[in-house]
Amino acid sequence: MEKELIRLDNIVMHFGGTEVLNCLNLHIRDREFLTMLGPSGCGKTTTLRIIGGFVTPSSGRVLFDGVDITELPPHKREVNTVFQKYALFTHLDVFENIAFGLRLRKVGDADCKRRVGEMLELVNLRGYDNRTVSSLSGGEQQRVAIARALVLHPKVLLLDEPLGALDLKLRKEMQLELKKIQQHLGITFVYVTHDQEEALTMSDTIVVMNRGEIQQIGSPTDIYNEPKNAFVADFIGESNIIDARMEKDYVVRFAGSRFECLDAGFTENEDIDVVVRPEDVDILSPGAGQLEGIVESSIFKGVHYEMIIRTRDFSFLVQSTDNQEIGREVSLLITPDAIHCMKKSPRPHGKEGGEEDA
Amino acid sequence: MRKRRTSLLALPFTIYALIFIAAPLLLIVVYSFCVSPQNGVTLTLEHYKKFFDFSNPVYLQVLWRSIYIAVISTAICLLLGYPMAYILSKLRPGLRQVLSVLFVLPMWMNFLLRTYSWMSLLEKTGLINSFLEAINLPAFNIMYTQWAIVLGNVYNFLPFMILPIYNVLIKIDQSVIEAAQDLGADSMKVFGRVILPLSLGGVASGISMTFMPAVTTFVISKLLGGGQNALIGDLIEKQFKTTGNWGFGSAMSVIIMVLILLAMNFTSSYEKDREEGGQLL
Numbered sequence: 001m002e003k004e005l006i007r008l009d010n011i012v013m014h015f016g017g018t019e020v021l022n023c024l025n026l027h028i029r030d031r032e033f034l035t036m037l038g039p040s041g042c043g044k045t046t047t048l049r050i051i052g053g054f055v056t057p058s059s060g061r062v063l064f065d066g067v068d069i070t071e072l073p074p075h076k077r078e079v080n081t082v083f084q085k086y087a088l089f090t091h092l093d094v095f096e097n098i099a100f101g102l103r104l105r106k107v108g109d110a111d112c113k114r115r116v117g118e119m120l121e122l123v124n125l126r127g128y129d130n131r132t133v134s135s136l137s138g139g140e141q142q143r144v145a146i147a148r149a150l151v152l153h154p155k156v157l158l159l160d161e162p163l164g165a166l167d168l169k170l171r172k173e174m175q176l177e178l179k180k181i182q183q184h185l186g187i188t189f190v191y192v193t194h195d196q197e198e199a200l201t202m203s204d205t206i207v208v209m210n211r212g213e214i215q216q217i218g219s220p221t222d223i224y225n226e227p228k229n230a231f232v233a234d235f236i237g238e239s240n241i242i243d244a245r246m247e248k249d250y251v252v253r254f255a256g257s258r259f260e261c262l263d264a265g266f267t268e269n270e271d272i273d274v275v276v277r278p279e280d281v282d283i284l285s286p287g288a289g290q291l292e293g294i295v296e297s298s299i300f301k302g303v304h305y306e307m308i309i310r311t312r313d314f315s316f317l318v319q320s321t322d323n324q325e326i327g328r329e330v331s332l333l334i335t336p337d338a339i340h341c342m343k344k345s346p347r348p349h350g351k352e353g354g355e356e357d358a
Numbered sequence: 359m360r361k362r363r364t365s366l367l368a369l370p371f372t373i374y375a376l377i378f379i380a381a382p383l384l385l386i387v388v389y390s391f392c393v394s395p396q397n398g399v400t401l402t403l404e405h406y407k408k409f410f411d412f413s414n415p416v417y418l419q420v421l422w423r424s425i426y427i428a429v430i431s432t433a434i435c436l437l438l439g440y441p442m443a444y445i446l447s448k449l450r451p452g453l454r455q456v457l458s459v460l461f462v463l464p465m466w467m468n469f470l471l472r473t474y475s476w477m478s479l480l481e482k483t484g485l486i487n488s489f490l491e492a493i494n495l496p497a498f499n500i501m502y503t504q505w506a507i508v509l510g511n512v513y514n515f516l517p518f519m520i521l522p523i524y525n526v527l528i529k530i531d532q533s534v535i536e537a538a539q540d541l542g543a544d545s546m547k548v549f550g551r552v553i554l555p556l557s558l559g560g561v562a563s564g565i566s567m568t569f570m571p572a573v574t575t576f577v578i579s580k581l582l583g584g585g586q587n588a589l590i591g592d593l594i595e596k597q598f599k600t601t602g603n604w605g606f607g608s609a610m611s612v613i614i615m616v617l618i619l620l621a622m623n624f625t626s627s628y629e630k631d632r633e634e635g636g637q638l639l
Binding site: 054073080105 | 531543
């Protein structure tokens with residue numbers, strides 16, 4: 001495991017009267033691809049701006065490599081940022097945009113040329129040196145912004161929803177490319193997004209945030225398979241979140257039936273949330289499973305069908321490659337490893353993040 | 359069809375422009391080549407010859423003085439106006455709006471009145487000198503000098519410098535400034551390498567909007583400059599109103615128009631370059 005590079009220590013942030021970050025503690029390891037994920041207004045961009053030095057936290061400390069940098073202005077920090085709307089310098093051409101940081105450090109012309117050339121190569125923009133910024137497409141501008149930030153060889157690259165303005169296909173390409181760049185350079189990326197799929201695709205570590213608080217920190221598989229609470233379960237992927245009661249260790253009751261599960265350690269008869277992923281529900285012929293139900297709707301999604309199956313107490317979202325006719329009676333089977341028990345917590349308002357973030 | 363209808367809608371303005379803009383301009387050009395335009399058309403170059411007579415360069419001297427005073431006035435406007443626009447653009451929106459109205463407020467008063475009031479301020483026995491005298495300081499006599507004209511120009515045309523620069527500055531996106539800081543620029547370098555170059559378009563329009571009225575003014579020079587500091591505008595006015603030499607007045611108008619067109623051509627090429635300056639991409 002790599003050593004810790006950045007530590008956020010009890011960060012509190014107020015804007016006017018509203019609390020944006022509430023006692024945030026986070027450490028970021030060297031060479032890690034860490035994503036802060038959450039709906040708009042959850043404080044993820046503010047956290048990034050605190051690391052970049054653009055805002056000073058109301059209280060708490062920011063440590064970089066063990067040194068307190070809370071009060072250090074941005075131009076003295078060893079991090080660089082890729083901004084949400086690129087923020088390129090329109091009065092300079094592509095070469096001079098990328099060379100901006102080098103020129104400020106009085107890097108010689110020959111060196112400058114070589115390093116900018118390397119960066120253009122890295123982001124696949126060879127030969128774009130003398131193009132004006134406004135003649136570039138959105139994707140190309142994004143690449144220039146990335147090259148401009150990376151040319152200084154920062155230890156950490158901060159990315160604030162960098163792909164938000166691109167179309168879906170381009171976004172997917174850039175996701176893979178960013179991951180490749182991060183691995184190739186071996187530096188830390190701190191990435192902010194509200195797109196859960198983006199987070200799952202690229203990250204080593206995901207930090208799920210909501211209302212200024214960290215909900216869960218973990219690897220993409222951890223976050224997906226073992227969500228800590230209903231908010232995380234709902235925000236990451238589709239899920240059935242069901243009110244349940246833990247009768248005793250390894251036995252949980254929900255949707256009017258008793259199920260075996262793999263979770264223990266709750267108090268007896270504790271009210272909990274159970275999450276069941278739609279792809280983990282098996283559809284059998286009537287009588288063969290644990291819950292009887294009726295197919296209410298079915299939508300073709302390409303690879304699979306997405307069905308809503310109404311049982312007596314709960315309507316399940318189920319994904320299957322086999323279609324079931326609407327109105328057919330079926331039986332559902334939920335195996336112990338498909339059931340994930342969580343402590344009760346407030347439910348999220350909505351999972352769609354907006355474009356803007358506080 | 360559609361095209362014809364829209365051009366039909368433009369007809370009133372086209373007629374207006376022809377009668378009140380194109381025709382007078384054309385008349386001025388024609389007059390400038392006529393001996394005595396009131397008595398029929400006889401073509402001549404004598405007015406231009408008279409103006410560019412290097413053996414007796416009175417008129418060229420006046421032109422030179424006009425340009426000199428206008429350049430100095432414009433430079434002072436820029437030196438005062440840029441920082442003012444910059445400070446204005448950094449204020450919080452509410453205060454910013456109030457202050458920008460205050461900047462424009464003097465322009466609600468008649469131009470002549472404003473200039474007359476400077477006369478009473480600057481006079482030998484005016485407000486400023488009475489005050490200086492009261493606190494035993496030497497009198498301040500710039501009335502009827504070139505500096506009084508410069509002062510009048512700066513006072514009257516400063517808003518034309520501030521507003522275009524301010525308009526460009528408020529459009530510069532905060533994230534562009536943050537990007538420069540992020541790449542290692544301290545506040546001086548952020549200004550020198552990002553804000554200033556991105557605002558040059560506004561500076562160019564500010565310069566042309568102050569230089570043009572400053573070089574052609576005749577009221578300010580007449581009221582504050584007295585008789586001995588006549589500018590090209592005064593000369594032109596005199597040809598039409600006193601001397602009655604319309605041909606010569608027209609020739610001088612044409613010369614000054616050409617001069618302004620050249621200056622505008624220079625600055626507008628700059629403005630076009632920077633048109634998108636400071637905007638988000």
